[in-house]
Amino acid sequence: MSSLTTVDLTVTYRMDNGLRMRVGGRNIFDRAAPANVYGGNLPYDPTRWDARGQELFLDLNWEM
Numbered sequence: 001m002s003s004l005t006t007v008d009l010t011v012t013y014r015m016d017n018g019l020r021m022r023v024g025g026r027n028i029f030d031r032a033a034p035a036n037v038y039g040g041n042l043p044y045d046p047t048r049w050d051a052r053g054q055e056l057f058l059d060l061n062w063e064m
Contacts, residue, residue: 025056
């Protein structure tokens, strides 16, 4: 059994004018789901994998 892991990353930057920018993602390399070796109805092990796959985001927040 191979050990596939996903890479999650989030970076936050605050500017002097009150703007906060956050960018990141979950499973940023879009790894395929590992096989479910424990049985069950799903084609992957839900304890080690999120079925949504790759997610990327950008969040802007401005505090006055």
